[in-house]
Amino acid sequence: MAALAAHAGVLGRLERLALPLVDDLSEDAAAWAVELLPRLVDRDELPDRLLPGVYEDW
Numbered sequence: 001m002a003a004l005a006a007h008a009g010v011l012g013r014l015e016r017l018a019l020p021l022v023d024d025l026s027e028d029a030a031a032w033a034v035e036l037l038p039r040l041v042d043r044d045e046l047p048d049r050l051l052p053g054v055y056e057d058w
Contacts (some may be wrong), residue, residue, distance in 0.1 A: 001012060001025075001029060001032070001033070004033055004036060004037065005023050005036065007039040008036055008037060011037055011040075012037055012038075012039070014039060015039065016039050016041060017039055017040045017041070018040075018041050018042070018045075018046055019033075019040060019042070019043060020040050020042070020044070021033065021034075021040070021042040021043075022044060023044070030042070
């Protein structure tokens with residue numbers, strides 16, 4: 001949380017910032033982070049960009 005606050009100016013310029021909000025933060029902390037950085041999204045809301053390991057050999 002301190003790192004987000006300290007670097008909000010730089011992080012706020014990103015088009016999107018995906019972090020594991022639900023996995024690592026309380027609901028109140030996640031809400032605070034999204035208020036601080038409106039382009040912040042929970043990474044679980046994004047589609048997986050990599051296939052599960054079971055498909056690597058195909």
